[in-house]
Amino acid sequence: xxxxxxxxxxxxxxxxxxxxxxxxxxxxxxxxxxxxxxxxxxxxxxxxxxxxxxxxxxxxxxxxxxxxxxxxxxxxxxxxxxxxxxxxxxxxxxxxxxxxxxxxxxxxxxxxxxxxxxxxxxxxxxxxxxxxxxxxxxxxxxxxxxxxxx
Ligand code: CO
Numbered sequence: 001x002x003x004x005x006x007x008x009x010x011x012x013x014x015x016x017x018x019x020x021x022x023x024x025x026x027x028x029x030x031x032x033x034x035x036x037x038x039x040x041x042x043x044x045x046x047x048x049x050x051x052x053x054x055x056x057x058x059x060x061x062x063x064x065x066x067x068x069x070x071x072x073x074x075x076x077x078x079x080x081x082x083x084x085x086x087x088x089x090x091x092x093x094x095x096x097x098x099x100x101x102x103x104x105x106x107x108x109x110x111x112x113x114x115x116x117x118x119x120x121x122x123x124x125x126x127x128x129x130x131x132x133x134x135x136x137x138x139x140x141x142x143x144x145x146x147x148x149x150x
Pocket of ligand 1: 087088089090130131134
């Protein structure tokens, strides 16, 4: 387990589309363990693999509902809307107002490759949407209607 460096906005790696995970192997476990250490240390609500320089469809989310690892995640349904503040470990010192779905249904795989479906609402849904955007090179600052320096 190790803390990895979090890439900052301006780095091309944050703007690329990530590839699906095909091998559920030791490298994936190491990446996930390091992402957990990193998001806990940085006190983030989530972290996506490109933020540690890895172009794979892997995110972790750490919210009141719990700590989650999502591999090859896809939002299969969404409902409602919420508008609120968001920040990002790759955009230090800022936060912005972003509209997101109020509820999402997520299909994903765990670290063993097993498939799951999960429903999330409120801030949990927001965190999922934010992290999944990272997998397609999208940052919240692209969607924010208002951005402030912290
Ligand atoms: Co982010």
